[in-house]
Amino acid sequence: MSEAGYAVRVAEDPADREACFSVRKEVFVGEQGVPEDLEYDAYDAGAVHVLAVREDGVPLGTGRLLVGEAAVAQTGADPSVGSLGRLAVAAHARGLGVGVALVRAIEDAARARGLTAVDLHAQTHALGFYERLGYAAYGPEYLEAGIPHQGMRRSL
Numbered sequence: 434m435s436e437a438g439y440a441v442r443v444a445e446d447p448a449d450r451e452a453c454f455s456v457r458k459e460v461f462v463g464e465q466g467v468p469e470d471l472e473y474d475a476y477d478a479g480a481v482h483v484l485a486v487r488e489d490g491v492p493l494g495t496g497r498l499l500v501g502e503a504a505v506a507q508t509g510a511d512p513s514v515g516s517l518g519r520l521a522v523a524a525h526a527r528g529l530g531v532g533v534a535l536v537r538a539i540e541d542a543a544r545a546r547g548l549t550a551v552d553l554h555a556q557t558h559a560l561g562f563y564e565r566l567g568y569a570a571y572g573p574e575y576l577e578a579g580i581p582h583q584g585m586r587r588s589l
Contacts (some may be wrong), residue, residue, distance in 0.1 A: 437529055439493055441538045444482040453482045453495035460521035467578045472519075476503050481546075483538045485522075485531045493526035495519065496535040498542050498551075508552040514586070515543040517553040536566055543589060550588045557581040 444450050454473070461467040476499055485494040497519045499507055504516040517539050522531045543551050554577055555563050560570060568585040575582055 437531075439485050439487050439526075439529070439531065439534075441483060441485045441531075441534045443538075443542065444484045444495070449484050450482055452486065452492035453484050453497075456484075456492050456495045456523055457519055457521050459523055461519075461578075464524070465578075465580065467580075471578050476507075479503055481539075481542045483535055483542065485526070485535055487526075492523070493529070494522035494531040494535050496521070496539050498539045500543075500546055500548065504552070507554070508584075510550070510552055510586075513547070513549045515539075515546070515548045515551045517543075517551050520553075532562065533566065536563075540587070540589060548589060550586055552584065552586045554582045555585050557583055560585070 444453050457472060461472050462469050480497040480499050482495060482497045484492060486492055496517060499516040499518065501512050504514060505512055507516040508514055520532065520535060540551055553563065553568065557574060560583055563585050568587045570583045570585050572584045
């Protein structure tokens, strides 16, 4: 556990993945109104999922990394670029550094797989968060699930 009272790890077993999906459902489906059939997709099965959990096992946040062809389908980039997505932090855990820890864990997973950069589709309200972590916006703003987004990338 970190000094903050939570740990971030790659979700390896079915219980961890279910915890990831429960946070996504709370944040994206519950808070933001994203239809469930859009939130969960075919990429989930092959993605690297990361999970932040409190000392007592309560899930705090999640994110995923797509690699290879799955990443190319999301980013249009070459296969050496990963795609960070589905980053979600439970409302009660915001402000604890969970989002930063999840992004860094995803970047570590990307480096471990030999990737040279990470792309993401940021909700425009979160641009400043990602910019502080070294991501740069590119391309035009667009709608995804009815929410304004912007492409961003960070070289590793």
